[in-house]
Amino acid sequence: MAAGKQCDSKQQWEVIKKSFFIEGNLSDISDGEDDLALVIRLVQQLGAGQLVLDLALDAIWVALRQSIVPKFWSNFVIYNSQRCGKDDDPGEGSVEVMSRVATAISELYDSAVSFLPQIHRCEMLCEHSGAKFEECIPGGMMEHFKLHLRATLHSQMPTSFTNLLHKFYSAAFKVFYHAEVGNQVEESDETTDEAMQCGGCDAATDACHCQAITNTFCQVNRQLLELDLLERLAGDIISSLLLSVITDHVSATCRDSYDQSRISQLEKWVENVVIGWLEVVYCGGRGQLSSADSAIQTMVANNLNQTYMTALYHTYTTTRIDQLFNIVIEYPESQPALEDIRECLDRTHLRNHLVESLRSAIQTRLLHPGVNTTDVLHAYISAIKALRVLDPKGVLLELVSEPVRQYLRGREDTVRYIVTSLTDESCSELSEELLVAAPLVLDDSHSDDDNMDFWETWTPDPRTADIISMLVNIYGSKDVFITEYRTILADRILSQFSYDTEREIRYLEHLKCEVMVKDVADSKRINSSINSDENPRREKQKFPVSCMILSAQFWPSFKEERLQLPEEVMKELDTYTEAFQDLKGNRTLNWKPHLGQVQVEIELKNRTLNLTVTPTQATVIYHFQERSRWSIGDLSTITQENFPCPCQGVLQEVESDVFVLVEGEELGDKGHTATVGVSQPDIAPPAIEEDEAESVMASAQDQREEELQVFWSYIVGMLTNLDSLPLERIHAMLKMFVQGSVECSPQELRAFLDRKVRQHQLIFTNGLYKLPKN
Amino acid sequence: MKVKIKSWTGVATWRWVANDDSCGICRMPFDGCCSDCRLPGDDCPLVWGQCSHCFHIHCIMKWLQSQQLHQQCPMCRQEWKFKE
Numbered sequence: 001m002a003a004g005k006q007c008d009s010k011q012q013w014e015v016i017k018k019s020f021f022i023e024g025n026l027s028d029i030s031d032g033e034d035d036l037a038l039v040i041r042l043v044q045q046l047g048a049g050q051l052v053l054d055l056a057l058d059a060i061w062v063a064l065r066q067s068i069v070p071k072f073w074s075n076f077v078i079y080n081s082q083r084c085g086k087d088d089d090p091g092e093g094s095v096e097v098m099s100r101v102a103t104a105i106s107e108l109y110d111s112a113v114s115f116l117p118q119i120h121r122c123e124m125l126c127e128h129s130g131a132k133f134e135e136c137i138p139g140g141m142m143e144h145f146k147l148h149l150r151a152t153l154h155s156q157m158p159t160s161f162t163n164l165l166h167k168f169y170s171a172a173f174k175v176f177y178h179a180e181v182g183n184q185v186e187e188s189d190e191t192t193d194e195a196m197q198c199g200g201c202d203a204a205t206d207a208c209h210c211q212a213i214t215n216t217f218c219q220v221n222r223q224l225l226e227l228d229l230l231e232r233l234a235g236d237i238i239s240s241l242l243l244s245v246i247t248d249h250v251s252a253t254c255r256d257s258y259d260q261s262r263i264s265q266l267e268k269w270v271e272n273v274v275i276g277w278l279e280v281v282y283c284g285g286r287g288q289l290s291s292a293d294s295a296i297q298t299m300v301a302n303n304l305n306q307t308y309m310t311a312l313y314h315t316y317t318t319t320r321i322d323q324l325f326n327i328v329i330e331y332p333e334s335q336p337a338l339e340d341i342r343e344c345l346d347r348t349h350l351r352n353h354l355v356e357s358l359r360s361a362i363q364t365r366l367l368h369p370g371v372n373t374t375d376v377l378h379a380y381i382s383a384i385k386a387l388r389v390l391d392p393k394g395v396l397l398e399l400v401s402e403p404v405r406q407y408l409r410g411r412e413d414t415v416r417y418i419v420t421s422l423t424d425e426s427c428s429e430l431s432e433e434l435l436v437a438a439p440l441v442l443d444d445s446h447s448d449d450d451n452m453d454f455w456e457t458w459t460p461d462p463r464t465a466d467i468i469s470m471l472v473n474i475y476g477s478k479d480v481f482i483t484e485y486r487t488i489l490a491d492r493i494l495s496q497f498s499y500d501t502e503r504e505i506r507y508l509e510h511l512k513c514e515v516m517v518k519d520v521a522d523s524k525r526i527n528s529s530i531n532s533d534e535n536p537r538r539e540k541q542k543f544p545v546s547c548m549i550l551s552a553q554f555w556p557s558f559k560e561e562r563l564q565l566p567e568e569v570m571k572e573l574d575t576y577t578e579a580f581q582d583l584k585g586n587r588t589l590n591w592k593p594h595l596g597q598v599q600v601e602i603e604l605k606n607r608t609l610n611l612t613v614t615p616t617q618a619t620v621i622y623h624f625q626e627r628s629r630w631s632i633g634d635l636s637t638i639t640q641e642n643f644p645c646p647c648q649g650v651l652q653e654v655e656s657d658v659f660v661l662v663e664g665e666e667l668g669d670k671g672h673t674a675t676v677g678v679s680q681p682d683i684a685p686p687a688i689e690e691d692e693a694e695s696v697m698a699s700a701q702d703q704r705e706e707e708l709q710v711f712w713s714y715i716v717g718m719l720t721n722l723d724s725l726p727l728e729r730i731h732a733m734l735k736m737f738v739q740g741s742v743e744c745s746p747q748e749l750r751a752f753l754d755r756k757v758r759q760h761q762l763i764f765t766n767g768l769y770k771l772p773k774n
Numbered sequence: 775m776k777v778k779i780k781s782w783t784g785v786a787t788w789r790w791v792a793n794d795d796s797c798g799i800c801r802m803p804f805d806g807c808c809s810d811c812r813l814p815g816d817d818c819p820l821v822w823g824q825c826s827h828c829f830h831i832h833c834i835m836k837w838l839q840s841q842q843l844h845q846q847c848p849m850c851r852q853e854w855k856f857k858e
Binding site for chain 1: 775776777778779780781782783784785786787788789790791792803805806812813814815816820822
């Protein structure tokens with residue numbers, strides 16, 4: 001009985017073993033529901049449910065680990081070893097890769113499917129015998145199986161697999177992309193592209209594998225999806241593939257063209273191509289979306305869509321930021337690109353990146369000695385305009401432009417250039433900006449700062465991005481700028497005498513020099529009143545006198561020159577002064593004799609010259625009426641002028657510093673004639689070119705020099721008492737003695753002292769300044 | 775040779791004929807303007823008192839308005855009367 005029982009139990013065990021394939025061969029799985037029901041009852045009787053289940057599952061895991069997964073991976077390992085050593089081999093064509101992957105995966109799929117009855121049995125067993133498998137895993141036995149499959153696959157994955165799968169997916173994507181794009185531009189592309197080879201699979205058109213590839217691809221995806229392996233094995237590859245595709249596409253789209261808005265076009269592209277392809281991958285094709293799992297649908301629709309759109313914005317913005325310097329330089333044309341960036345900046349977190357990148361681009365491309373000040377300024381202006389588009393609040397501009405401002409401050413010719421271009425009509429960019437710009441308004445927004453009711457919605461005040469203010473602000477204050485501007489304006493007014501102030505008025509309203517302009521307008525009125533016919537003095541007048549009457553306090557200081565005008569002229573000027581005094585009680589005029597414009601007619605023996613000359617020139621030629629030969633020294637005594645300028649081609653230098661009047665036409669024969677305009681004297685009054693360019697105003701630098709001159713006597717005193725001193729000591733002592741009167745930086749003082757050294761008024765040795773010994 | 779001057783356009787600065795350079799009230803130069811004005815000259819003229827002191831008209835008017843009892847020259851404390 002015992003033996004029989006033993007035999008019986010052995011038999012029973014064999015049956016169970018066979019039924020659940022414990023230690024069994026997977027190939028001979030038999031399927032019999034009746035049989036299964038019996039066996040389960042048997043197991044129940046024996047009370048060995050848990051044991052049997054454990055054994056059965058273990059058998060499956062072992063099979064997975066030892067045969068199925070290694071076999072699957074061996075497909076790829078072989079591939080790897082074959083390829084070894086020939087890296088530059090183009091490798092298998094897309095078709096071979098496709099078929100290899102497809103075979104491997106369908107093999108895997110088949111073997112996995114062959115386990116299904118087994119899994120089913122185990123489930124039945126659980127149900128009837130109350131046996132339990134690991135409880136922590138949600139889902140049924142099937143999930144449990146898939147989990148093991150994934151884990152086992154992962155534990156043995158060869159490195160080459162990723163490459164291969166990447167190839168697989170990119171080939172598939174290429175086919176898809178070709179079809180997708182081909183659909184859109186079919187007519188235009190047909191002739192060129194189709195003729196040679198298929199754009200999808202790189203094979204000759206007549207042997208196109210596109211359809212085959214698509215079919216294989218769909219099959220593989222479906223199988224992977226069913227095994228829950230798609231995301232696990234290919235998810236990363238798919239997303240990295242798509243990201244690189246997006247990057248390529250974006251940079252191809254954005255290359256060197258800033259004049260179109262691209263963002264909506266790109267959004268559409270992502271929607272069509274990227275999302276479209278994802279639908280193919282995850283749902284087996286566009287049309288079948290409805291039939292696919294609803295969870296996957298939602299995932300594709302929301303999650304992925306958002307992910308790839310974000311990626312698109314990020315890529316696009318990064319690309320544009322890299323190009324930002326060029327975009328800025330080409331500003332008015334690049335407006336659409338800037339608007340794109342502005343839109344994207346709100347959706348990405350690239351503000352800081354933008355600032356950093358633009359700053360460094362400016363640093364390397366703009367702020368070096370090889371670039372003209374003009375160009376730096378143009379770039380600066382473009383940047384102001386462009387960044388205004390990007391960020392109306394001006395915060396970006398503030399951040400980016402600071403280094404440029406700092407740099408421009410260091411260039412000597414900046415002020416002069418800005419001012420010239422502001423006033424020069426030919427350089428329209430800035431002058432137009434001046435005309436359209438609203439006058440510099442003081443920001444009165446602080447008045448409602450006290451209003452705390454809306455503190456939650458408070459935003460920082462917009463920074464001023466008015467171009468003129470930005471330019472002026474390069475120097476931190478208007479002073480330097482206005483000084484220079486006044487100098488230039490004075491030159492312009494005093495060299496043109498046109499009394500046409502319309503343009504200047506507009507500039508000046510912005511720059512607060514309106515007094516100068518008003519002087520011009522007033523002068524015009526006073527002149528016409530004094531020179532009107534009703535004025536009794538007019539009859540006695542030998543020639544009309546007009547005057548530019550200036551308000552000294554509001555003009556830059558004039559170079560002091562004491563030109564002694566001819567008696568006749570002085571009388572006329574005095575008459576004018578009297579007329580002025582009558583007109584404006586209690587006021588009188590101080591003439592600047594060397595400034596002005598004189599129309600003279602010079603009658604020579606055989607010709608008459610009509611010239612417009614400076615007062616100095618007029619005076620000189622006037623004196624040649626009395627004597628036809630003057631030496632420079634004599635002339636200087638009479639005119640009080642240090643360097644009379646012999647010119648007009650009527651004077652000739654016969655010996656050094658001695659001039660004679662040339663009456664006849666026989667110029668050029670003896671000696672060298674002095675200047676211009678002789679050959680065609682009657683055509684037009686040739687303007688005197690000489691010295692015209694020299695500014696009549698003391699330039700800002702000259703004025704500064706004069707201010708520094710105040711220090712000189714102190715310095716001489718110091719050095720007399722203390723013999724020799726270093727720069728720092730001199731500076732410190734000056735600060736103590738001359739407190740408050742003139743500010744002076746050590747650098748400026750050094751420049752001043754160095755000039756003195758060059759003029760031999762100082763000696764500089766061993767870092768010490770001292771006076772030369774007489 | 776004969777030189778005939780056909781016209782002469784000169785440059786001059788104007789100034790007030792006064793016995794001082796700057797206004798005793800605002801300390802600005804007479805040839806400039808008082809602190810409330812932007813344009814000198816006709817827009818910010820000088821006035822003389824019978825005591826012969828002179829000021830920017832805006833400055834002295836302001837001063838006179840601030841005096842309740844006696845209208846005095848701020849310089850010499852004599853009664854202020856405009857010079858005719």
